[in-house]
Amino acid sequence: MSDADGAWVSLFSGGKDSSWALYRAIERGLPVERLVTVHPEGDSYMYHVPATDLTALAAESLGIELIDVEPEDFGAEAAVDSSSQGDDELEPLEAALADLDRELPGGVAGVTAGAVESEYQTSRIRGMCDRLGCDLFAPLWRQDPRELADAMLDAGFEITIVQVAAHGLDESWLGRTLDREAIADLEALHEDYGVHILGEGGEFETFVVDGPHMDRRIDLAYETEWDGTRGRLRITDARLA
Template identity: 75%
Template sequence: MTDDAGDAGSWVSLFSGGKDSSWALYQALERGLPVERLVTVHPDGDSYMYHVPATRLAALAAESVGIPLVEVEPDDFAASETVDSGAQGDAELEPLEAALDELAEELPGGLAGVTAGAVESEYQTSRIEAMADRLGADVFAPLWQQEPRDLADAMLDAGFEIRVIRVAAGGLDESWLGRRLDADAFDELEALNEQYGVHILGEGGEFETLVTDGPHMERAIRLDYETDWDGTRGTLRIEDAWLE
């Protein structure tokens, strides 16, 4: 894994539209990496490897960023009855690897590397690194093992507008759904980390986000939504979304 530009060739950003993958993309662009494609995986149901909610909005984000998007659809996933998390993670990676292998044939200079938004997950990172090795590509992961609050502050300082689109942890109630993450929100998340162990960036799946505006985007994403809340966890039900 690297935090510097690698060999000549094209880069692909693993992109969900959430804050972590968006920050990795933004940092890659700031460093001058030639990101030629964004790749979004749409899992069918829960996933060990991928951000799940509202991934369809990645198309709007990509339009705003101005980089072509490649979408990996649920039909591309092999059916699996395994309950072993390691085997499931490996199986989930297969359609992404196939898509990247295909992209490598058409990208200028081939596939030089991929960006990843991993912060602390060895489970995800080890698999992404192994996949990149098989493809002969580098991995650019600027969030890896960074201090979570420092990352949060850097995102806010850069002008990221981040909305919470799913919560699934103690201390996070329905009021967090649709909330914009600002300094006060991250202060509250730090307190929830001390009380409940909630990761400040939601790295353990405690919450999921969507970046609706940022310095890498030409137009902001705007949403009409309702909230689905079952008493312990909830998700935004997006009724409409558009670029401002």
């Protein structure tokens, strides 16, 4: 469906993993011409959920056009298990990419994805790319978590934790910057509780507020919501600095 000279599309949530995949693609010289953000309703097996409404600001800072896939694009039928839900959730994304393949000069040459260890997500995205006839660029896949964290920080990423849901992560982690001190604390929590230092098991979610590929930093104002075991940031204001 596409040729080698086509455009690249970044699957983008604003979190650290999809942002790192985008950054590495730009570093490699891949022509990323669109960001695609999926906005699922409720919990999702396939997608990063919190703070996806902030991706419009991130796209403006990045200077790349954003395509939103909204909840109404998802089927009304509830999936009966995680496998079928993942497949159902993929359909509106695949439809959006197929539309872009028809619209963009040269079609969609490839897709970037921020998967680290999830075979569940990666196998579905890889299958989607095969059906669309495009390449997949997943630079985080099966990489060492600590080395990835260090690389993000070395590059100048500023990463804010926007949601936590794991033993050992209390309300003080909400709004915390994922810096080297936080990484060291996460390594200790990994030893005590099995917390993944990149939050790959859903232990925490992030949003990248600044990085070398962004023209302007995103300033956040927020309140914390905590139920005793898990919590999230409720963003009250967000703007480009």
